Structure formats: structure tokens, C-alpha cells
Amino acid sequence: MGELIFIGLGLGDERGITLRGLEEAKNADMVFAEFYTNYVPNSYIERLEALIGKRLQILGRIDLEDMVDERLLKPALSGRVALLVPGDPMIATTHMAIRLRASRLGIPTKVIHGVSIVTAVIAASGLQNYRFGQSVSMALEAGDWGEPSRTTYDVCAENLRRGLHTLIFLDFDAERGRYLSIKEAIERMIIMEERWREEVFVPRRLLVGAARVGSEDAIIRAHYLEEMAKLDFGEPPHVLILTGRLHFMEVEALLCLAKAPKDIGPLRFEGP
Numbered sequence: 001m002g003e004l005i006f007i008g009l010g011l012g013d014e015r016g017i018t019l020r021g022l023e024e025a026k027n028a029d030m031v032f033a034e035f036y037t038n039y040v041p042n043s044y045i046e047r048l049e050a051l052i053g054k055r056l057q058i059l060g061r062i063d064l065e066d067m068v069d070e071r072l073l074k075p076a077l078s079g080r081v082a083l084l085v086p087g088d089p090m091i092a093t094t095h096m097a098i099r100l101r102a103s104r105l106g107i108p109t110k111v112i113h114g115v116s117i118v119t120a121v122i123a124a125s126g127l128q129n130y131r132f133g134q135s136v137s138m139a140l141e142a143g144d145w146g147e148p149s150r151t152t153y154d155v156c157a158e159n160l161r162r163g164l165h166t167l168i169f170l171d172f173d174a175e176r177g178r179y180l181s182i183k184e185a186i187e188r189m190i191i192m193e194e195r196w197r198e199e200v201f202v203p204r205r206l207l208v209g210a211a212r213v214g215s216e217d218a219i220i221r222a223h224y225l226e227e228m229a230k231l232d233f234g235e236p237p238h239v240l241i242l243t244g245r246l247h248f249m250e251v252e253a254l255l256c257l258a259k260a261p262k263d264i265g266p267l268r269f270e271g272p
Contacts, residue, residue, distance in 0.1 A: 004076040004102045006089035008114020009033075011214025014048040017084075021112040025052045028082035030075050034059045036174045038086035039236045048084075056084065060175055068098055069105075076107050088116035117213060118167065121239050124220050125208045126253020131244065133164035138188060138240075140171040140180050153192045156242050157200045163245035170238045179236040182209045186229040201225060208241035208258055209233055222260035 005024050010016025017025070025031055033045075033056045049056055063071045075081050089095050089111055099109050122129050136155040152168070159166045170180040189201035203226035211219045211233035219233050222243075246254070246264070254260035 001108065002076045002078045003080045003108045003110065004073070004099070005080065005082045005110045005112065006095060006099065007082050007084050007112045008088045008116075009048075009084055009086050010114035011087060011117065011120055012212075013215065014044060014051050016115060016214060017048075017051075018112065018114060021114065022052065024110075024112055025054070025082050025084065027080065028054075029079035030057065031055075031082045031084065032057045032059050032072060033084035034064060035086060036061045037092065037172055039172060039174060039179060040086070059083075064094055064098065068101065072098065073102055073105060073107060076102065077105070085114075088114050088118075091116050091118060115214060117169075117237075117239060120213045121167065121210045121220075121241070124210060124213055124218065124257070125222070125241060126257045127165055127208070127241065127243070127250050128247060131163075131165055131247065131250070133159035133162060133166060133244070135167040135169065137169040138171060138180060138185050140173055140178055150196070153196055153198075153200060157198050159242070160200060160244055165244045166242040168240040168242060170236075170240065172237055179238070181236070182211070182231070182233050182238045182240060183229050185238070185240055186225060189225065206243045206246075206260070206264060208243060208254070210239050210241070211235070212237065213239070220258045222254045222258035222264070224261065227261075 005028060007017070007021040007025055010018070031052060031054045035058065045056060059071060072081065072083065085095060102109050122132065134155050136152050138152050139149060156166045170185050172179040193201040203224060205225045206222060207225055207228045208220065208222045209228055209231065212235065221231055223231065251264055254264060255262065
């Protein structure tokens with residue numbers, strides 16, 4: 001009987017994998033990995049292979065979305081197959097779809113969780129997890145007729161109405177070597193505000209920008225929208241948080257951990 005094991009690689013370098021995940025990868029008959037939604041240098045793959053002691057078979061988007069039966073599930077019918085995924089394996093809907101497909105084929109599955117950008121960036125910023133609303137993505141490509149996505153704008157608007165923060169994932173396409181930077185995302189925000197004018201992405205809206213969370217050179221900065229675009233966050237991956245109402249502990253955390261402008265305290269204070 002085969003088995004399909006989803007293993008989270010966590011964040012940062014190859015040391016982000018858990019001890020349990022490393023053990024499962026070493027004991028697998030075949031080890032696959034996908035990196036098409038996350039930036040990793042070639043040296044990372046080489047170090048990961050050395051750590052596991054096996055050569056990785058890299059799968060792309062087409063492999064996992066259109067050819068998953070042949071490329072991944074067929075070997076898992078008779079052998080122990082591991083799929084390595086950056087962050088936590090079940091954050092992406094693609095991986096859940098694969099797990100459900102495996103279940104329908106009678107293939108036992110297992111998940112070894114890893115640190116996710118969802119929890120890591122919230123913790124790194126000092127913001128409080130329960131004060132976040134629905135998260136949303138900002139795509140690399142513009143929508144129909146070249147316009148930005150209304151979904152991104154509407155989700156942020158609704159969260160602001162409720163006083164909640166919004167975690168905004170910035171798109172990354174590893175197969176084409178392209179990513180949406182914080183600066184480009186803010187340029188999109190300005191276009192959205194000019195288009196829909198609901199005072200969502202106004203100049204004095206407080207944002208938190210993060211780059212390479214989990215790495216030694218991670219950057220976390222809080223600033224107003226008009227100033228955030230001037231900051232240099234370096235290499236990807238990048239992520240943004242649009243802040244809602246701030247608890248006084250969040251104000252202190254942003255001042256201490258994210259170099260927020262000092263006037264956010266009296267302007268955005270909310271009691272317990």
C-alpha cells in the first residue's frame with residue numbers, strides 16, 4: 001500500500017523543515033517538491049537535497065493541476081511518496097484538492113505541517129491574530145480590460161468597515177521569475193482608489209510591509225501608504241498588511257518592531 005505525505009518546509013532556508021518532516025522525507029521512496037508559488041534560489045534546493053539525502057523531483061503548476069494523477073498520484077499508489085511544499089502544505093487550495101483526489105483513489109495521506117507566512121508575518125509585525133479579517137491576494141496580471149481586481153479592493157474595504165486588518169498576499173510566479181513587489185502593489189492600490197474612491201487606499205492609510213519573513217534578513221516596516229512605496233524591501237517574497245483599528249499593544253508593537261511613524265499612537269489608538 002502506498003502513501004502520500006505532504007511536508008511543509010516552513011520559511012527561510014532549508015532549516016525551516018521540522019524534524020518530523022525531515023524524517024518522513026528521508027524515509028520516503030520518492031521525494032517531490034513544488035516551488036512555483038514561492039521564491040527559492042537554486043542553492044536552497046541543493047542544500048535541501050543534501051539535508052534529506054535524496055534528489056528532489058521538482059513539479060510545476062501544470063504537473064500539480066493538470067497532470068497530478070500521472071506525475072504524483074500514480075507513484076503513491078504503491079510507494080511512500082513525499083511532496084515538499086514551502087510554508088504549510090494545506091494553506092494553498094491546490095494541495096487540498098490533491099489530497100482529496102488521493103483519498104478518492106484510496107491513497108492514504110498524511111500532513112506534516114510547517115510554519116506558514118499567515119501566522120509568521122502576523123507574529124513578526126506584532127499585530128494580534130484575532131483582529132484580522134478575510135485575507136486576499138493581489139495578482140501579478142491586471143484583470144479584464146487591464147483594470148485591477150475589484151475583489152482586492154472590496155475585501156480591504158469590508159475589513160476596514162469592521163475595524164479589522166487585512167493580510168494581502170502579493171503574487172509570485174517562480175516559473176516566469178516574476179513577482180509583485182510592495183512598491184508595485186502600492187501603485188496598484190493608488191489606481192484602485194482613483195477608480196473606486198471609497199477611501200480605502202488613501203495616503204495616510206497605515207500599512208505593514210514584510211519581506212523574506214523567516215529569513216535572517218527579514219524586513220518588517222510600518223508606514224503610511226504614501227511613504228511605504230519609497231522604502232526598499234529588497235528581494236521577494238513580499239507581503240502587505242492593511243491595518244484597521246489598532247489596540248494600544250499593537251501600537252506599541254509597531255513602534256518597537258516595525259519602525260512605525262511615532263504619530264500612529266494618538267491617531268490610531270483604541271482601548272482594550
